[in-house]
Amino acid sequence: MAKEIKKIVLAYSGGLDTSIIIPWLHENYPGCEVICVAGNVGQDSEIVGLEERAKKTGASKLYIEDIQDEFVNDFIFPTLKAGAKYEGYLLGTSFARPPIAKRLVEIAKKEGADAICHGCTGKGNDQVRFELTIKALAPELEIIAPWRIWNIKSRDQEIEYAEAHNVPIKITRETNYSKDMNLWHLSHEGLDLEDPANEPQYNKKGFLELGVSPEQAPDKPTYVTIHFEKGIPTSLNGEKMDGVKLIKTLNKLGGENGIGLFDVVENRLVGMKSRGVYETPGGTILYHAHEVLETICLDKETQHYKYGLAQKYADIVYNGQWYTPLREAMDAFVDKTQETVTGDVKLKLYKGNIINAGVTSPYTLYSEDFASFGEDDVYDQTDSKGFINLFGLPIKVKALLDAERNNK
Structure with missing residues (x-):
């Protein structure tokens, strides 16, 4: 390699990509030390046995960093408050990458590393999200992306490499879905999903992990009441909870009722379309509840303006531009809008559906007196005639002038 690199910090998940990267780094950077970092953003079960696997594969040490609280409070909740969705789905992998990359930078500086390495493919979005964060927080560090320089071209070839180098892996060629798990969601890509004509096998054993399909959900509905303080959910069914516990609890309730399945062909940042299936049970409930409370x-003007901002916010998160002045400025606007978004939202969960069951707020702008179809003393209906005359004046003038021109 062009530059001498003695110590590398690797973003490590224990999956196929990052497992074979360790011996590959030793082969291509002779004498380098490889330090693995696993950022726990809610994939608890995948953390088990990581240290033994990393060291057996050639890492000198493994940091397992629990960043779930930071993930929720500094990334999930700001995105929730903004109402950001990318092409209809809730951003799961997108906002999990910046806090992981941030921790990679912190450990790289602590260890005196020369470079940070990630296992993202050259076709995906995650390479951008990792690298933009690293550039923002540690522009002096080298970035190594094996998928962009090695000769491996497919996941089958990755498995062959792992077998040849005695790297322990947990998947086979037959169960080779590409999945990404965190506290907020689980994504599925690859195999039969690569053809948009194929229906996802929701009822196939082992496909869904966070819940069940709507057909398999109970015939009895489940009610939940979520309390928000300034746009942030703080309690569930009257019990105060921190963000991590609240999301995990809603994941269980939503998953049991078939909530949060989303199948989409999305436009990747790198220019191609890709098909993914997402499980986001708790997040889907929270987004729905937050939107109801905002109504x-x-x-009206703030609510409608915020819709446009939500789309731009989603693009920023999806494109890996978290650490940018624009995102910070948008957060300032969103926080201002959330000063009165406090109250309770009651929802009914039933076979994949979220049904509104009531909303209250001490800052409500809804007045039954004004909105009532019955008799009231606060609204003079005759006032509407003058309003309509002025509001419709441009339409009337144009019609009159058009008629006059046509007559000539």
């Missing part, structure tokens, strides 16, 4: 807490 009574935000005035």
Whole structure:
């Protein structure tokens, strides 16, 4: 390699990609030390046995960093408050990468590393998210992306490499879905899903991990009441909870009721379309509840303007531009809008559906007196005539002038 590199910090998940990267780094950077870092953003079960696997494969040490609280409070909740969705789905992998990359930078500086390495493919979005964060927080560090320089071209070839180098892996060629798990969601890509004509096998054993299909959900609905303080969910069914516990609890309740399945062909940042299936049970409930609460807490102009901002916010998160001045400025606007988004939202979960069951807020802008179809003393209906005359004046003038021109 062009530059001498003695110590590398590797973003390590224990999956196929990052497992074979360790021996590959030793082969291509002779004498280098490889330090693995696993950022726990909610994939608890995948953390088990990581240290033994990393060291057996050639790493000198493994950091397992629990960053779930930071993930929720500094990344999930700001995105939730913004109402950001990318092409209809809730951003799961997108906002999990910046906090992981941030921790990679912190450990790289602590260890005096020369470079940070990741296992993202050259076709995906995650390479951008990792590298933009590293560039923002540690522009002096080298970035190594094996998928962009090695000769391996497919996951089958990865498995062959692992077998040849005695790297322990947990998948086979037959169960080779590409999955990404965190506290917020689970994504599925690859195999039969690569053809958009194929229906996802929701009822196939082992496909869904966070819940069941709507057909398999109970015939009895489940009610939940979520309390928000300034746009942030703080309690569930009257019990105060921190963000991590609240999301995990809603994941269980939502998953049991078939909530949060989303099948989409999305536009990747790198220019191609890709098909993915997402499980986001708790997040889907929270987004729905937050949107319901905003309908009574935000005035029309703010609510409508925020829709446009939500789309731009989603693009920023999806594109890996978290550490940018624009995202910080947008957060300032969103936080201002959330000052009155406090209240309770009751929802009914039933076979994949989320049904509104009531909403209250001390800052509500809804007045039954004004909205009532019955008799009231606060609205003079005759006032509407003058309003309509002025509001419709441009339409009337144009019609009159068009008629006059046509007559000539």
